Amino acid sequence: MKSNKEEKNIDAEEVEMTFEEAMEKLELLVEQLECGRMSLDESLDTFEQGMKLASRCRKRLDNAERRIEQLINEGGKIKSEPFNSKEDKE
Template identity: 55%
Template structure:
């Protein structure tokens, strides 16, 4: 398991990770936590990093959903319009 010097180092770089990498690491952290073989401090540290990863995954999914084209019906024909990302 990677050793971090402090909490800020633990969550550093999370925002720059891709969705897939974030999700993969999050799944790995969950597995480690579920094994129950960590100290309380280790568990809390992994939980904090996991929350950061979950936040990033949620933000990236929300952004992707906003980019998906919305289908609307106009005069009996389907037309696509891009959702404007605010």
């Protein structure tokens, strides 16, 4: 298992990651878990780290969605509308 110092270093690195970097790291963690070569403790640590990254990514996406909603402008007034991606329209 990782020491508190190691966990704090990992957390600090994750905070400074861009969304894209966090997603890449999350994909790597998923691949590591799927290969099944880690011990139970390593798997749990990796899973926990992945859940933290997933939560941070979700928060960043939620913030981006709120910004998009605020930026939709209709007749000089801000009109809040949910963001609909191309996939939603198909």
